[in-house]
Amino acid sequence: MSEKSLTPAPLLRVIKTAEPAAKSQSLTTKALRRLRRDYLTLVAMAVLLVITLLALGADVITREILMTDPEATNPSVRLLPPGSPGHVLGTDDLGRDYAARLLHGGRISLAIGISGTLLTLLIGVATGLIAGYFGGWIDDIINWVVTTLDSIPSIYALLLLSTILTRSPVNLVLVIALFGWTGGTRLLRGQTIALRDQEFVIAARAMGASAWRIMFVHILPNTLSLILLSLGSGIGGLILAESTLSFLGFGIQPPTPTWGNMLGNAQQFFSRGPHMATISGLLIFVTVLCLFIISDGLRDAFDPQSKD
Amino acid sequence: MFQYVLRRLLQSIPIFFGITLFSYVLMAAAGNPVAQLVFRPGVPAEERARLEIQLGVNDPFHVQYLRWLTGDDWMRRDTDGDGFADQCVVLACDADGDGQNEQPGERRGIIRGDFGLSFTRNRPVSDIFWERVPATLELGFASLILGTVLGISAGILAAVTKGRWFDNVTRVFAVALTALPIFWFAIMLLLLFAVQLRWFPIGDRCRLSLDDSCPPIWERWNYMVLPVIVLSVGAVAGYSRLMRASMLDIIHQDYIRTANAKGLSSRLVWFKHAARNALIPVATSLGPAITALLGGAVVTERIFNYPGLGLTSLTALSQRDYPVVMAFTIYAAIANILGYLLSDILYGLIDPRIRFN
Numbered sequence: 001m002s003e004k005s006l007t008p009a010p011l012l013r014v015i016k017t018a019e020p021a022a023k024s025q026s027l028t029t030k031a032l033r034r035l036r037r038d039y040l041t042l043v044a045m046a047v048l049l050v051i052t053l054l055a056l057g058a059d060v061i062t063r064e065i066l067m068t069d070p071e072a073t074n075p076s077v078r079l080l081p082p083g084s085p086g087h088v089l090g091t092d093d094l095g096r097d098y099a100a101r102l103l104h105g106g107r108i109s110l111a112i113g114i115s116g117t118l119l120t121l122l123i124g125v126a127t128g129l130i131a132g133y134f135g136g137w138i139d140d141i142i143n144w145v146v147t148t149l150d151s152i153p154s155i156y157a158l159l160l161l162s163t164i165l166t167r168s169p170v171n172l173v174l175v176i177a178l179f180g181w182t183g184g185t186r187l188l189r190g191q192t193i194a195l196r197d198q199e200f201v202i203a204a205r206a207m208g209a210s211a212w213r214i215m216f217v218h219i220l221p222n223t224l225s226l227i228l229l230s231l232g233s234g235i236g237g238l239i240l241a242e243s244t245l246s247f248l249g250f251g252i253q254p255p256t257p258t259w260g261n262m263l264g265n266a267q268q269f270f271s272r273g274p275h276m277a278t279i280s281g282l283l284i285f286v287t288v289l290c291l292f293i294i295s296d297g298l299r300d301a302f303d304p305q306s307k308d
Numbered sequence: 309m310f311q312y313v314l315r316r317l318l319q320s321i322p323i324f325f326g327i328t329l330f331s332y333v334l335m336a337a338a339g340n341p342v343a344q345l346v347f348r349p350g351v352p353a354e355e356r357a358r359l360e361i362q363l364g365v366n367d368p369f370h371v372q373y374l375r376w377l378t379g380d381d382w383m384r385r386d387t388d389g390d391g392f393a394d395q396c397v398v399l400a401c402d403a404d405g406d407g408q409n410e411q412p413g414e415r416r417g418i419i420r421g422d423f424g425l426s427f428t429r430n431r432p433v434s435d436i437f438w439e440r441v442p443a444t445l446e447l448g449f450a451s452l453i454l455g456t457v458l459g460i461s462a463g464i465l466a467a468v469t470k471g472r473w474f475d476n477v478t479r480v481f482a483v484a485l486t487a488l489p490i491f492w493f494a495i496m497l498l499l500l501f502a503v504q505l506r507w508f509p510i511g512d513r514c515r516l517s518l519d520d521s522c523p524p525i526w527e528r529w530n531y532m533v534l535p536v537i538v539l540s541v542g543a544v545a546g547y548s549r550l551m552r553a554s555m556l557d558i559i560h561q562d563y564i565r566t567a568n569a570k571g572l573s574s575r576l577v578w579f580k581h582a583a584r585n586a587l588i589p590v591a592t593s594l595g596p597a598i599t600a601l602l603g604g605a606v607v608t609e610r611i612f613n614y615p616g617l618g619l620t621s622l623t624a625l626s627q628r629d630y631p632v633v634m635a636f637t638i639y640a641a642i643a644n645i646l647g648y649l650l651s652d653i654l655y656g657l658i659d660p661r662i663r664f665n
Contacts, residue, residue, distance in 0.1 A: 148326030151644045155603040156637045159625050160331070164338045240489055244607060247491045248622065266495055267611070270503045277499055281492025289487035296483070 031301040041297025044290040051287055055106035062100040070100040071255045079273040090275050093265065102280060105257040109284070112173055112242045112258075117234040119177035121227060124184015129215045131185065132192025139189075146182045154179060158241065162250040172251055176238055187230065191223045225302060232295030236288040243284050259284045313653065320645045327641045328418065332373050335630050361403045371398060379417030386412035423635035428627050433635045436620065443513055444616035446525060447608065448601045450536045455543025455597070460590065462544070463551025467586075468578050470556065478548055485545035490604060494538040494611040501534060508534050511613035535612045542600045550593060554586040588659045595648030602640045 035041060054061065062070060068087075074095035082090040082098070089099040131142040149157070157179050165171040195201060196219065204218050243260030245251035252258045259280040266277035360366055364375060375383065375398075384393035384401065392409040393401050401409045416422035423433035466478040502510040508530050514522035522528060558564065559582055567577045606618035613619070617636055624632035 144322055144326060148323050148330060151323055151599075151648075152327060152330065152637060152641045153599050153603040153644065155606050156621070156640055157330075159606075159622070160334050160633065160637065163625055163628065164334060236487065240487075243489055244491060247489075248607070248610060249626070260489075263492060263495060267498070270499055274499060277495045281489060281495065284489045284492060285487060288489070289484060292483055292487050 027302065034301040035297065038297050038301065041294055041301075044293040044297070047286065048290040048294065051106060051283070051290075052110060054103055055110050058100075058103035058107045061103055062097075068097040068100050070096065070104040070257055072096060079269060079276075081273075082275050082279075089279060090273070092262070092276055093269055093273065098275065098279070101257040101262060102259070102283065105259045105262055105280065106283065106287075108169060108252060108256065108258045109239050109242060109260070109287070112169060112176070113235040113239040116173045116176045116180070116238040116242070117231060119173060120180045120234065120238070121184050121230075123177060123181035125188050125220070125223075125227065127181065128185040128188025129192050129219065132189040133196055133211065133215050133219065135193075142185065142189075146185050149179060149182050154241070155244070158245055159248070159250050162245060167251065167253050169252055169256075172242065172245070176241055180238070180241070183234075184227075184230075187226060188223060191226060192219055195219050195222055229295065229299050229302065232291045232298065236291035236295070239284065239288055239291075309653075309656070312656070313649070316649050316652065320649070323645060324642070327638060328377055329373070331634050331637050332376060335634060336369065336372075338628070338630065358406075364399070364403075367399075374398065375415070375417070377417050377419055379415040379420060379422060380413030381416055382413070384410060384413040418634070418638065424631045426624070426632050427629045428624075429629075433631045436632060437617070437635055437639065440615065440617050440620045443614055444602075444605050444609070444618065447532065447535055447539055447605060447614065447616060448598075450532060451539035451601060451604075452543060452597060454536055455540035456547055458540070459544040459547025460551045460587070462548040464555060464579070464583050464586070466548065466552045467555030467559070475552075478552070482545045482549045485541050488541060490538055490541055491607045491611060493541060494534070494608060497534050497538065498611070511611075513614050535608050535614055538611075539601060539604050539608045542604060543597055546593065546597070546600075547590060550590055551586060554589045555582055558582045558586045588655065591654045591658055592651045594651035594654065595644070598647035599644045602643060 058070075062068060074091075077084075077087065077091050077095045079093055080087050080091040080095075082088065084090055087097050087099070089097075089102065092098055092101065127142050127146075131139045158175060161175040161179060162172065165175060192215075201214055201218055204214050209218070242251055243258065243263075246258045246260030247263050249261070249264060252261055254261055254264070262280040263277065266273075269276050364372060364380075367375070380399065383397055383399045385395040386393050387395055391411065393412040394409060395401075399413075403410055415424065421434055423437075425431065426433050426436055429436065462478050462481075466475040469475045498510060501507045512531060514528040514531055525532070559578075564577060564582055567581045568574070572581075602618075605616060606622060608614065609616045609618035610622055617640075621633055621636040623629075624636070
């Protein structure tokens, strides 16, 4: 019986290798080819790259090209419109160079988005794996915490948490991560439940692998593509959350600029400085839009069911 | 059906306790605001200590939580009517040890709707809450209706015109609207329609009056236009995506092919046969929509200075008026739980194939 079921396998392999090898393409090759034809995603990637480079070079650009400091106030040049001599994008209500503040603000927004997403995923992945793999009362408890946190409107919870901790960028990341990990848990829990009874996991268990080894060496790599695909929309969502909090005055505090808190008092200067209300919000919008488009594009490209 | 609703309500009890525990831990972690209020300069040390004991600031955490949750009117009761407690559970009758029993408890606890007094306004929190509810409700309902109607029709039309320009435009808009920071969108609308064109007022719920009251809604609709547009953005984006996907799922089913084969007009097939069934999954998204509206209300009310729950809780947060913040957070969470329950029940009512057992 066992001999019979084993014999076809090598035969199949012979037949397979006999076919011309040129036709077979890996998923990645196919995905990259699809991606090369998806112009919308490519444009979004280019725009995001430019924004990231500008944000990374914020210090150098402000010092060498704009020759100013993002926090240096100057009452004599308040609310200059964009295009004024010495201030490409004008100045804000305290006479600070608007372009310099945008560059530095972008650096903080991106940094919070990226580090916040990584921390969120770290907690989410760990809890999701544990809940999905062990099940039982551990799953019940984790599920209880997840549903509880999810039923509090997130802005209330974020606002509440941010009143407790001092408002530094690091604490803001902590606040966002402490509250935002439930999405990752849901994602990983479902995947883990789907994978935990598959043959390769049973085989690993039969060979005496520990629960932790099965979770992190056998199950986790199989969910990696999903995790990576959720990065883009995760970062976008966190940039939105951070800018909303900072706009409301509960996030990063001035004088440190972020795209969100730069809009905080824009309403008071509608008539004299409308540029204060437009540019930084537009940058948030464009950045988040690019991240969402890239995320969608990658998902389509790497979807094994999509056709060429 | 009744059993199902009952079971779902029972299931939400642990979640409700989770929410109260979460909020209470946060409030406790913020430092005890009662202590800050009591510790005004000029209050003698022994007086402070006495107040502290009476207020129970130094009680163990679980006792304080229990008291906040269930009140203390059952913990210290006055049975003989002399104004002092004589039957006590959990708490001691004579907590400060001066030989005189404490006054009976008067708090009914948050599970009976008693959130205590606001620190800054010195009024019961529930009064403030019910005073602010109408403003948020009118914004929320109007936005929900606008968002559902716009989103669902856009989704149906996009599915009908799949691959053509209307579909593409709708899809691009749906992604763009999800990426749009709504506080910036609100500021842009104000800049254009209120400051430049002067079509709509720049904020508030109605024209300023002496007694703080507002005329009926049809006399101040112009105050609602911009905030309702801002608040409905999320619903439009979400519903149009959901409806499009749901329609495209349905049109490959057999009964649609049958309808087409019978020779029914494509208008009838799309808008009657397909759209009606495609609406079923959309009904379940009512829960998330309510959460999103409550969250969006905070930002919208702040920008348009609309005196609802969101604006009040922001003010309370910056003043560290925790009883108000707690009450609003917990009420928002309850609305959210009920929203999810409602959408599940709707799901079953609309689709008779779904059984509740």
